[in-house]
Amino acid sequence: MSFKNLRLIEPILKALDQEGYETPTQIQEKSITPILDRRDILGCAQTGTGKTAAFTIPILQLMHEHREASSSRVRTIDCLILTPTRELAIQIGESIAAYGRHLSLRHHVVFGGVSQHGQVNAIRNGVDILVATPGRLLDLMQQGHITLSNIKFFVLDEADRMLDMGFIHDVKKVIAKLPAKRQSLFFSATMPPEISQLADMLLKNPIKVEVTPVSSTVEIIQQAVYHVDKNDKQDLLIDLLKDKSIETLLVFTQMKHAADKLSKRLIASGISAAAIHGNKSQNARQAALENFKNKKVRVLVATDIAARGIDIDQLSHVLNFELPNVPETYVHRIGRTGRAGASGIALSFCSREEKAYLKDIEKLIKKSIPVTQWAGSTAESSSERTMQRSPKVEMRQSSRRMAVQKRDIVFG
Numbered sequence: 001m002s003f004k005n006l007r008l009i010e011p012i013l014k015a016l017d018q019e020g021y022e023t024p025t026q027i028q029e030k031s032i033t034p035i036l037d038r039r040d041i042l043g044c045a046q047t048g049t050g051k052t053a054a055f056t057i058p059i060l061q062l063m064h065e066h067r068e069a070s071s072s073r074v075r076t077i078d079c080l081i082l083t084p085t086r087e088l089a090i091q092i093g094e095s096i097a098a099y100g101r102h103l104s105l106r107h108h109v110v111f112g113g114v115s116q117h118g119q120v121n122a123i124r125n126g127v128d129i130l131v132a133t134p135g136r137l138l139d140l141m142q143q144g145h146i147t148l149s150n151i152k153f154f155v156l157d158e159a160d161r162m163l164d165m166g167f168i169h170d171v172k173k174v175i176a177k178l179p180a181k182r183q184s185l186f187f188s189a190t191m192p193p194e195i196s197q198l199a200d201m202l203l204k205n206p207i208k209v210e211v212t213p214v215s216s217t218v219e220i221i222q223q224a225v226y227h228v229d230k231n232d233k234q235d236l237l238i239d240l241l242k243d244k245s246i247e248t249l250l251v252f253t254q255m256k257h258a259a260d261k262l263s264k265r266l267i268a269s270g271i272s273a274a275a276i277h278g279n280k281s282q283n284a285r286q287a288a289l290e291n292f293k294n295k296k297v298r299v300l301v302a303t304d305i306a307a308r309g310i311d312i313d314q315l316s317h318v319l320n321f322e323l324p325n326v327p328e329t330y331v332h333r334i335g336r337t338g339r340a341g342a343s344g345i346a347l348s349f350c351s352r353e354e355k356a357y358l359k360d361i362e363k364l365i366k367k368s369i370p371v372t373q374w375a376g377s378t379a380e381s382s383s384e385r386t387m388q389r390s391p392k393v394e395m396r397q398s399s400r401r402m403a404v405q406k407r408d409i410v411f412g
Helices: 010-018 026-036 051-069 086-099 117-124 134-142 159-164 168-176 193-202 230-240 256-268 282-293 327-334 352-365 391-405
Strands: 041-044 079-082 107-110 129-132 153-156 183-188 207-210 221-227 249-252 273-276 299-302 317-320 344-350
Touching: 010 051, 010 086, 026 041, 026 051, 026 207, 041 051, 051 079, 051 086, 051 129, 051 153, 051 183, 079 134, 079 168, 086 107, 086 129, 086 282, 107 117, 107 134, 117 134, 129 134, 134 168, 153 193, 159 168, 159 183, 159 193, 159 327, 168 193, 183 193, 230 256, 230 344, 256 273, 256 299, 273 282, 282 299, 317 327, 327 344, 327 352, 344 352
Parallel strands: 041 183, 041 207, 079 129, 079 153, 107 129, 153 183, 221 344, 249 299, 249 317, 273 299, 317 344
Antiparallel strands: none
């Protein structure tokens, strides 16, 4: 199957070719044609499977066809894509720009944490597709800068993260302002009961697209856990980073202050690092992310909210410095690696206090995570599963396995 088999118009095929896309991912293959047929979609696919391209490509085509057929040249917001974080909103905007480079459509991205002046001016100048986070969108609606009365296409992306971040009430306020006659696309990596209820409220006779079991982890991602005392975690991380094969590492912490503290410790140890979280300015967050992508920074320490939507080519290593207390979050975190068919390594540090979290994660993903032993750990029990390798040996062997398994990447 190629993109040429999906009824896509030449300008979009040309853009995809320029992006190096040849073969659609599963969710793209299963979603694009039904969306072109004007069907509502309920998409359940974990992060990294190409969801962004799955909805932006057909929407761009439908929007282009609608505009070509319309006698009016006045631009109104005909498509709204609602997403939980500014980082993800920016990346969706970049995807629209890439796939729609040969179309005469305008898009703009709005999010909080920055001045609204430029966003308001762009909307006044005319926008066809709006990508927005819930808070800033509602602010601009209340101020009269945005109306949703012309919306023909509505996308709710990362719905489960909307729930995690407490945005569900805002999402419902937005939905209440949408016209009844519209095409709606709903994408979520997991499908807890509250999200299923929201989907039932939003969608009309949808086609369900599910490419992996709910809450499963990408099989090609190699997972391992270190049992380590809470106070020894920083030392273990610094020890692991002696392995030069770890070119870049995305590290997750639970709290903002923990991200800052860990970043400073790494820098003091001679390791280039940066932290991103909600208290950082948008410019600081984007600068840190760009430096990480360009490998000017080796370690990026992030909280879950700040990291959602990070899409980095061939990110090989992810580390849970602290295990999440919500097991579904583990799936999201390790999905930052193993993107769209590529292999990856996901490591976790587990203290005594976090063993209940590990148990919940293993129950959710329906597998035991192999344990790697660290000589400095006091938390490891002789009765627990161990792989008798040093961290450096294990990481080198994992990297060699990844090199063998690498394939061409198609991502959204």
